[in-house]
Amino acid sequence: MLRSTAAVFPRLTSQLLSCARGSSCVLRSSGVQPHLATHGRLMAPIQQCSSQVITLSKYCDLSTQKYSVIYKLPHIKLLSGLSRLKLLQTAITLVILPPVYYLYLQGDVSSFLVSYSTGIAVFAGVMLYTASHFLRRVVGMMYLDSSQTTLKVSHLTFWGKRHDMYMPLSDVMTIGDAGDAVGEPILKLKRFSTPQTLYFSVRFGQVVDKRAFEKVFGSLT
Structure with a gap:
């Protein structure tokens, strides 16, 4: 009985690993089903494993089907490039703002330049959100x-x-x-x-x- 029980888990483990690697996600019944009937203590854990394999099977089937x-x-590549360009523009604008505020506090730049830079940053953020909302x-x-x-x-x-x-x-x-x-x-x-x-x-x-x-x-x- 112990030999028979021990023989179940290597087969089950190998099939679970096979599914996780992206190959067939269907649990083979050969060599497993007979032990479910003869060993009642193994029924609950094996049923739990089987339900997990079936759930994973559905996911694997979707991604591996032809x-x-x-x-x-x-034009999707152009839209993808536009989306990334807006991200780059927004990032550059945000990087420039701190030095502008620092120079303003030091008295080296005018308030007009601060207001202009802040307005550009806000506009870039709004445009990024609007463009991403549509492009996505x-x-x-x-x-x-x-x-x-x-x-x-x-x-x-x-x-x-x-x-x-x-x-x-x-x-x-x-x-x-x-x-x-x-x-x-x-x-x-x-x-x-x-x-x-x-x-x-x-x-x-x-x-x-x-x-x-x-x-x-x-x-x-």
Whole structure:
């Protein structure tokens, strides 16, 4: 009985490590299920491990599935560069302010220069917030998995980097459900489960796979 019990854990451990490394996330049943029936004391911990593996499996499956591009925005790199440029401009403005205030306290610069520098810094901060609020909601790429059940959406972060989101197809609203018309230059990407809204454009972007795109968002005609 001890030998049989000891044989369970090496197999279970190796499979858990295999999932953590990004390979198959499905727990093999061979060699484990018989021991669940014969060793009641092992049932609770193994069931707990199994539920954790299944949860991790769903995450691994989303990131390792094969996706095909259905939409892309050619100008997304330009928008990413603009986002980073605004960050650099704001950082430079904030670095310049302390020396200006120091020189003003020393009597070396006028109050006009202090007011002007402060105004530039405030304006840069407002522009950064406004630009980031919009740019973070622009969709750069959209992908559909091979089973046509999951939509992968890529958009920018506050730092101008790429961020991928995974959403079930049943949760994505069509263009009509979102309250838009097909001919509008800017369209909303909305979901039923959250008020978060992203934006994409058929006019300025490119629909790579029209058939798959229409399966997600409805007809383009």
